[in-house]
Amino acid sequence: MLENDSWFAIVNPQSANGNTKKRWPEYSKRLIEGGYRLDFAYTTEPGDATRITQRKLKEGYTHIMAVGGDGTMNEVVNGFFSNGQLINPEAELALFSHGTGGDLIRTLLISRGIESFLDTLGRGHKRLIDVGEVLFQDEQGQQTQRYFLNVADVGLGGETVARVNKQSKLLGGKVSFLIGSVLSIFRYRNKFMSCKIDGKLIFEGRLNSIMVANGRYIGGGMMIAPHAELDDGLFDVVILGDFSKLMLLRHLPKIYKGTHLEIPGVTVHRGRSVVITSLEKALLDIDGEQPGQAPLNFSLHPQALCLWG
Numbered sequence: 001m002l003e004n005d006s007w008f009a010i011v012n013p014q015s016a017n018g019n020t021k022k023r024w025p026e027y028s029k030r031l032i033e034g035g036y037r038l039d040f041a042y043t044t045e046p047g048d049a050t051r052i053t054q055r056k057l058k059e060g061y062t063h064i065m066a067v068g069g070d071g072t073m074n075e076v077v078n079g080f081f082s083n084g085q086l087i088n089p090e091a092e093l094a095l096f097s098h099g100t101g102g103d104l105i106r107t108l109l110i111s112r113g114i115e116s117f118l119d120t121l122g123r124g125h126k127r128l129i130d131v132g133e134v135l136f137q138d139e140q141g142q143q144t145q146r147y148f149l150n151v152a153d154v155g156l157g158g159e160t161v162a163r164v165n166k167q168s169k170l171l172g173g174k175v176s177f178l179i180g181s182v183l184s185i186f187r188y189r190n191k192f193m194s195c196k197i198d199g200k201l202i203f204e205g206r207l208n209s210i211m212v213a214n215g216r217y218i219g220g221g222m223m224i225a226p227h228a229e230l231d232d233g234l235f236d237v238v239i240l241g242d243f244s245k246l247m248l249l250r251h252l253p254k255i256y257k258g259t260h261l262e263i264p265g266v267t268v269h270r271g272r273s274v275v276i277t278s279l280e281k282a283l284l285d286i287d288g289e290q291p292g293q294a295p296l297n298f299s300l301h302p303q304a305l306c307l308w309g
Contacts, residue, residue, distance in 0.1 A: 129214075190208050192280060222255045224255060
């Protein structure tokens with residue numbers, strides 16, 4: 001018989017360049033010593049975190065802990081759903097960020113490390129947050145569906161993530177993504193896309209990227225959507241126009257500070273549904289993973305998931 005407050009941790013041992021596997025025995029000991037009932041499983045391959053989460057929720061666990069990077073957290077969030085429905089609407093999620101990006105916890109104002117995570121659990125602060133859903137085309141050309149908590153990005157960001165994820169991240173999230181961004185800017189060609197928000201055509205033409213944001217940060221600390229809120233029932237849709245390579249490089253520091261919205265050619269819109277099409281191959285980034293490409297159909301599920309933090 002499971003206790004109501006028993007936690008199940010889904011741990012990605014490969015996150016943080018394998019450092020998570022080395023440190024998890026110490027972290028789990030600290031959690032147990034702190035009075036938390038804890039079981040866990042290591043992931044072994046892509047998609048594992050989703051399957052484990054689904055299985056454990058169906059077994060009766062109501063408290064799930066995601067231990068790893070933003071990609072691990074995304075997989076765990078997808079495990080809260082089955083056949084388009086929450087497996088248990090009363091289930092709760094806690095994020096122990098131990099990867100290279102750490103973008104979602106920046107929006108939550110949570111610091112890295114076991115001490116901060118224990119403090120988050122100790123405070124017991126929980127809230128209902130919005131969950132994004134996107135339909136996209138996978139590598140085999142099949143329509144695929146995925147949920148996300150943070151930011152989805154089509155265009156330059158998708159190509160940057162594809163490049164960064166093929167390389168080592170020993171330099172850390174911020175530096176790895178910065179290098180990947182600069183390399184991608186030099187090689188990227190702006191795409192002809194259209195964007196509809198809540199059924200209204202907002203943009204059609206050549207542009208650099210479209211970000212559909214629930215959270216504020218991407219790419220290891222770029223504040224791409226500085227006014228986004230996780231529980232306001234709306235996406236912040238940030239469109240970067242037909243910028244030249246030189247202009248992008250010149251303004252890159254502003255994106256880290258969140259002051260890029262003042263640049264001519266950057267626009268922000270809000271809505272609950274977003275449809276993006278492209279005449280060219282436009283790659284999708286969801287929470288630091290690159291699972292497919294346009295066409296894309298986004299919808300928002302307001303205050304659908306209980307999150308600690």
